[in-house]
Every structure is written in C-alpha cells, then in structure tokens.
Amino acid sequence: MGDHGAVDPHVRDATADDVAAITDIYNQVVATSDAIWRDEPVTVADRQAWFAAQQATGMPALVAVDAGGAVVGFASFVQFRTIPGYFPSVEHTIHVADGHRGQGVGGRLLDALVERAVAMGKAVMIAGADGGNLGSIRFHERAGFREVARLPGVGRKHGRPVDLVLLQRDLPAPPDAPDGSRP
C-alpha cells in the first residue's frame, strides 16, 4: 500500500473490549452490502465466539483505532482449509466502518495482516470477495493480489445467487528464515 501519511488510525491486536465495536461494523457491512453473505445481523456473543476462536488458534484479530480511541476497522485471517497440507495458506477478512473508507485504513490493516502472515511463515494470502464488490476487488489488486478463481452462484444474499472471487497474493519468506525452510 502507498504511504497514507497520518499516524492515526493505528493498528493493534483486538481485545475482548473491542468485540462490541467489531460487531457494530460487521453488522453495518451485513446490512448495507453483499460483502458478507448473511441476511441477518449477528449478536455480540457470536463475535465473542469468533474472537475466542482466533485466540485459541493463534490467528490474528486486529483493529484500526482512531485518535479518539474508536475502532474504525478490523481484520483477521484463518487457515485456508484446515487439513495439514494447506498450512501455508490463509484467508483474510477486512472491514472498515462506513465514513472511514478510502482513507487508508483498510490498507494499513492489510499491511499488518501481511506482516503477521509472513512472521508466521505463511506463503499465500487469499481474499474471498463478492463478485459484485468491485471496490474490494480493486483494493486487493492495488495491494498485489490477483484474481485466480471465480465461482459463480456459490452463495446467496437475500435469496439472490452471488459469485465468489478468490484473489491470491504470494508472500516472501520471513527475513530470518534459512533458505528452503518455509513450507
């Protein structure tokens, strides 16, 4: 991502205290876009379970916080499929609150996710975007992802068939990794 200038919002690990704000942003995206294929809002308890799972599996949950301490975006990744051979690949999610988009917040969150993935020895990051979410597809392409698959009609949003676009970015080996040590 380019240099977006300001220090804030800054990115840090989420804590349990952030889960309510994460839930608000998540539900805003559910209600106003096709980016998340759910028709109904989720409860804070649902996102608490998500947060606990991220912690239990050692996977990141990050928030972007503005100068006033408000959470304006969040990001995470999980294993892309769970059988052992998929170890090198993770699938990430980024959501920025309405009113804070287009200001570099998503880019900063993505940079932080890439840093974590590299440090964990991951080799591939995958984004799954709604086929109509041209903003997200463009966002990922600007960050070095390329479309590798398009799965027509694999989901539903409000009963309508929706397409999944998979975008992939290959990561460098961690700086301290001996040659060939990465999976």
Ligand SMILES: CC(C)(COP(=O)(O)OP(=O)(O)OC[C@H]1O[C@@H](n2cnc3c(N)ncnc32)[C@H](O)[C@@H]1OP(=O)(O)O)[C@@H](O)C(=O)NCCC(=O)NCCS
């Ligand atoms: C997609 C999203 C995460 C991008 O975050 P953001 O903070 O708005 O993006 P940034 O301001 O960091 O933009 C980074 C780059 O992507 C490009 N970009 C971002 N949104 C874009 C859009 N809607 N259309 C075209 N380009 C876009 C910017 O031009 C920028 O490029 P640059 O760094 O070369 O200037 C955010 O807009 C969002 O949460 N949208 C709603 C939910 C969603 O779609 N989530 C993604 C699900 S896969």
